[in-house]
Amino acid sequence: MSDRQPARYVVFVESPLTGAGQDCARFLLEQGVTPVVVSAKPEAMAPSLLRDYAELGVAIRACDTHDVDAVVAACREIAADGELVGVTSVYEYYCDMGAEAAARLGLAGPDPAAVAACRSKASMRAAMDATPGLNPPFRVCSSADEAVAAAAAIGLPVVVKPLDLTGSLWVRRCETAEEVDAITREIMGIGAYLGQEVAPRVVVEECVLGAEYSAEVMHGKVLGLSEKICSEPPLFLEMGHIFPAALPGDRERLLVEKAEQAVKAIGVTWGPAHVELKLTADGKDARVIEVNGRIAGDRIPEIVRIASGVDMCRLHMTALLGGTPDLSADCDRTAAVHFLMSAPLGRLDAIDGVAEAEASEGVHEVHMRPGVQPGMVYRANGSNRDRAAWIIAEGADRDEALERAVAAGEKLVFTWSPVDESEARD
Template structure:
């Protein structure tokens, strides 16, 4: 079983086998399967506490959580149990080792463990999404197969060898996108302009083995590249709540900014909402949150890039809350508890988040952080790593080291404030051997 934690402790402490956590009434406990690192997990723990519930976090590696996340969870008196979060039966046994009965709710907010969380919710008789639908969302190849025959998808090939990927790229016509089927955050996703590049990208995926403890499936997707603006639709119970515009770093698939609302004409926004709703319906995802990424071609046709059976990452739920008054995390919690959602009010017409990519190296010193937070319109400035920590680049969203959220009456004002905040923060780096400058 490993280590378990008492409520509110940053790091787990050992307990005798079978000893229950005192003072925790199962009817007032929500189980969370892993905590995403961009804030939704900590937000959920805070919102659960406001509703009078305790959070029991299941994680495979409590020591591996970022320092800021451990601090945020401790502030909400989260109890932490170390267990295998890829094994539903192990999680069930771990929960029942410490609770005298089934928990009130089970929440799956972390992409890599969403399918296991859905199965655990079913095991305990808790409300949740259909595990079969979530499993399809967790496998991008199965997603494509499910959407095949509709107008929602792109041309693609499933490949198990680098030679197959090279042939697929030649058949589809370059450029193509090569991606692993079960990773997220743009990890190992590459745009390939020649069949040979597709072969090399596939070789990199197939030799990866695992990522963050997740076994990388021995399969890749080779997809036609869709040129056009990128958006995401945030949904709850199969209905669109908001549309988010996205900005990618030039020449990459790394997202460096999001804005809510997307600033689209009503007709286009309604069209994107309908496409996302139809995609979720085809998959069978009708309960709880969903995050659907789309690209709009010059012809006006929207193609589904992927469907995620969870609230969005990258603090997008906070942007939605600020700009619309709808708290997607709280709505997810309310659904899991069988309680009504709590409607809020918009705090500003526009909310945006901007990310700062870092060099490879060790972060020696941070300065002017509070000055950045004091800029008018800025709501949040956050560093993903702390002084003394090492940062290694891997060509994915993990390369980003900081973010700033800002609001404004118009998108330009919010963007300017967030950009100014990131520019204000000073980060002093020391080169590491093998780090990319």
């Protein structure tokens, strides 16, 4: 008679490019749990993901990840020789699928309806509308004429957004009715992006003019606030994050209160959430920009871990396995992630200075965005996908951490040569 314990499995629905999937898998392996990734097209996944999971010994299995019945069936098949202890996704486009599959299988996870609401900016705004002071004035529009009328009613400048994309894709600040008309027509003509159908509607909302922050949330409680560094208008590219945000006590309390009200209003009170907020121009109030029913991207979990010792990937996996995550955080350092951008259009010929950047004081990580390598031809599309690399550094305070990350980034040299636009991809 064997004393061997049955295998325990956690299934991830797809995997993002930010490293969160690999970080979660490492923790599960430490716990004796076998992570498995299901993907619609494993062969089309980024080579860096395939390499990382292969090195970890994590299997990737083909599955129609747009069909919850197929995901559930795949989960049962994977765990045929053991026990299925969790199903989830840390990838924005599939976190609702992970939640729905977990619910159907009777496993721990967030409310699928709440996570699905986060995937649609219209549903997200509707869920928060009953709580005064969370939303900026907004309207959901199904035509360019409606969007122009909404902008006039709200008052320019406004922000126009697709309903269901991420990474600041096609999000624009508009100063005129003509700009509102143009970006709305462009969004409504997208059709599909990265295999995802794009709803032919937009949200038009007031442009909140103060500084931007994000709240890193677990089980409805804010663990800490990150400062966002964003590009100049009309784009909203995230150029960096700093944790913890250096804020006066009254503004910190305001942002924490708003973030916790937001996740409660939507119902994302189990597991991780990432809430983006902006202060009003006078700094006396704040509005919620977006709620994500998942762990933060952009390596924010890593700067949280460096600054506070709190590993949000581990907290999420602990909850998934039925444990009680420790929600206390004590920051004695500051960490920053700084992003470097690709050329607007060109062929990448060489990347130099990586070793020098890695050797810079306080630097923890120098990483090329997956797919960024010599020979790549790229055309910028005005989203976070335009970033070529990131640097993570720590320091005694905000300024030191950011200065170290930026200084290391200056040691990276990307050599680009011109190409014809017909050769490029975004």
